[in-house]
Amino acid sequence: DGYTAESDAAILLQGLDIPDELHSRKMGELQGGQKVRVLLAQALFGHPQALLLDEPTNHLDLDSIHWLQGFLNVYDGVVIAISHDRHFLNSICTHIADIDYQTIITYTGSYDDMVVAKTQVRSQIESQNAQREKKISQLNEFIARFAAGTRSSQVQSRRKEVERLQVTELAKSNIQRPFIKFEQKRPSGKHILEVEHLGKAYGDNQVIRNFTASVTRGERIALMGRNGAGKTTLLNALLANSPTTPNAELRKTSGYDGPFVDSGKVIWGHEASIGYFAQDHRSLIEAGTTAIEWLHQWDEAAVTEELRGILGQMLFQREEATKSTSVLSGGEAARLLFCKLMLQKPNVLVLDEPTNHLDLESINALNISLQRYQGTVFLVTHDHDLIDEVATRIWHFESDHKITDFKGTYEDYQAALVTV
Ligand SMILES: Nc1ncnc2c1ncn2[C@@H]1O[C@H](COP(=O)(O)OP(=O)(O)OP(=O)(O)O)[C@@H](O)[C@H]1O
Ligand SMILES: [Mg+2]
Incomplete structure (x- = not known):
């Protein structure tokens, strides 16, 4: 038209x-x-x-x-x-097509409905699998008993049947769940962070304007706002003053060589140790080494079993652990970064869009691990459920460079917005 x-x-x-x-x-x-x-x-x-x-x-x-x-x-x-x-x-969604067990099954309803229905289908498939395995072992028993005897034609036909049963391989679920668990080596002091009149501009672009906040141990803050609102810029300003994040690391992940803070103060509390998942974390994983070697540099004292254990939790099994860092997919690089955080056991987690390369199972695992974590969390994400279920406080980057600091959950925040 x-x-x-x-x-x-x-x-x-x-x-x-x-x-x-x-x-x-x-x-x-x-x-x-x-x-x-x-x-x-x-x-x-x-x-x-x-x-x-x-x-x-x-x-x-x-x-x-x-x-x-x-x-x-x-x-x-x-x-x-x-x-x-x-x-x-x-x-x-009105329907979900689940690709698993080497087939596609379509369920009526939304994602959560599918999870419930799938649990039932799974137990059905598993009981079929169990029956088949039982049948195979019975046939094998017969074969073993009569192989040397006179019933050679019967043995022969049973051998064929075992072959047939084994050829149609048992359908297995190919969905793997990582196991994310964040612990703290030791807890931080109660007053973990003071930000006073913080300002940061790129040339004429004043991104952070006079931001003041005080954060207590155990708070989980979601940083929300549109693309380009300044979330990453604020995190960089906080990290640049942290006692445990080397500036070189920050330069690498931000690709920025100017000052991270123009004015104001950032003061981290007693014994703060910070684990950082950068939005552009790829630059931190150099090519030319292996996953396990890369991980080792973050704790020289860690033994191979510990490293392999953590890698296994994040689904780098056996030979995957020695995978070359130059061929890691986006999802694998993200999982390796989580291994680093699990190894370092920091008492503050700063996560800038950690879910971007994760699948649904991994996002759920991250969600649960953050809810259980005892330390303080700064989280940038656009995942509704993650904000809803993890955050205890919201920093909302609004237009005109205003940051609204709301002490409560996302649900409370939305309710407050409606009543205003
Ligand atoms: N190195 C830089 N030099 C100049 N301007 C920059 C630089 N980095 C960021 N900016 C600008 O600062 C503003 C805030 O960027 P920032 O990356 O902090 O936003 P963000 O909220 O993290 O966005 P996104 O959701 O896309 O990650 C944007 O206008 C951006 O263009
Ligand atoms: Mg960003």
């Missing part, structure tokens, strides 16, 4: 929070998150009857994810989506 095409496109772009002044920009000039939104607008343009979405939430902030959920819920075509975001799946 040539008459309304331009205004339709503008409505879509606005809905996806692409401001007017960007509408005529080249794609190459857009930020990652904005680019994803434009691609989404392109897919939505012209009212297609079906949408195929491969990880659509990956580079979106929470507001945009909520927008997309609302959009898909009123969209009347067919949607086929791949996603690791449990909350997103639960809010948009």
Whole structure:
């Protein structure tokens, strides 16, 4: 429809929070998150009857994810989506196709419904497997007993049957769950962090303006806000003054050689030891070594069994432990970073978008481990469930560089926003 095409496109772009002044920009000039939104607008343009979405939430902030959920819920075509975001799946799906046991089973309902139904299917498959194994062992017993005897034709036919049963390999679940457990070598003092009138700008771009906050041991703070709001910049400012994060490490992961703090103060409390998962953590894992060697450098005293144990928990089994660091996938690199944190046992965790390369099982494992962790947590994520279930305090980066500091859960925060 040539008459309304331009205004339709503008409505879509606005809905996806692409401001007017960007509408005529080249794609190459857009930020990652904005680019994803434009691609989404392109897919939505012209009212297609079906949408195929491969990880659509990956580079979106929470507001945009909520927008997309609302959009898909009123969209009347067919949607086929791949996603690791449990909350997103639960809010948009009417069916889940689970790829496991070397087949695809479609369940009616949302993700959580699927988990319940699958547990039942799994016990069915497992009892079938058990019956088959029993049958095989009975046949083998017969063969062993009569192999040398006169019943050679019967033995022969049973041998064939065993072969047949064994060829149709027992269907196994290929979903593996990592086991993430964060411990503290020793707890920190009660007053873990004071931030006073912190300011940081890049040239004219004043990203952090006069931010003051006081953090107590055991608080779990979610940093929320749109792409480019300044979340990573704030974390860098905090870490640059930390007693345990070498500046060289920070330079590597941030790729920035200017000052991390322009004005104000960051004071870490007594015995604070900080574990850091950088948004761009890949640069920390140099090529040319192996997973286990890389891990070893973070605790020279650790013995091989301990390193292998931790790697195993994060699904680097046996020979995987000696995998070359130059071939690690995004997900593997993220899991290796978690190994580092599990080995270091810090009493503060600073995690900048740790879920980006994780699958749903791993995100659930991370969720549980953070809920159980006794230390203090600073967490940047766009995963709704993770914020909802982990955070005890919210730092919301709003427009005009204001950071709202809310002492309560995300649910309380949303409720407070509605009543204001
Ligand atoms: N090295 C740099 N030089 C100049 N400007 C920068 C630099 N790093 C970040 N910025 C700018 O500072 C602002 C905040 O960036 P920051 O990376 O802190 O945002 P963020 O909230 O972490 O975003 P995202 O959700 O995309 O990770 C952005 O406008 C960004 O363009
Ligand atoms: Mg960031």
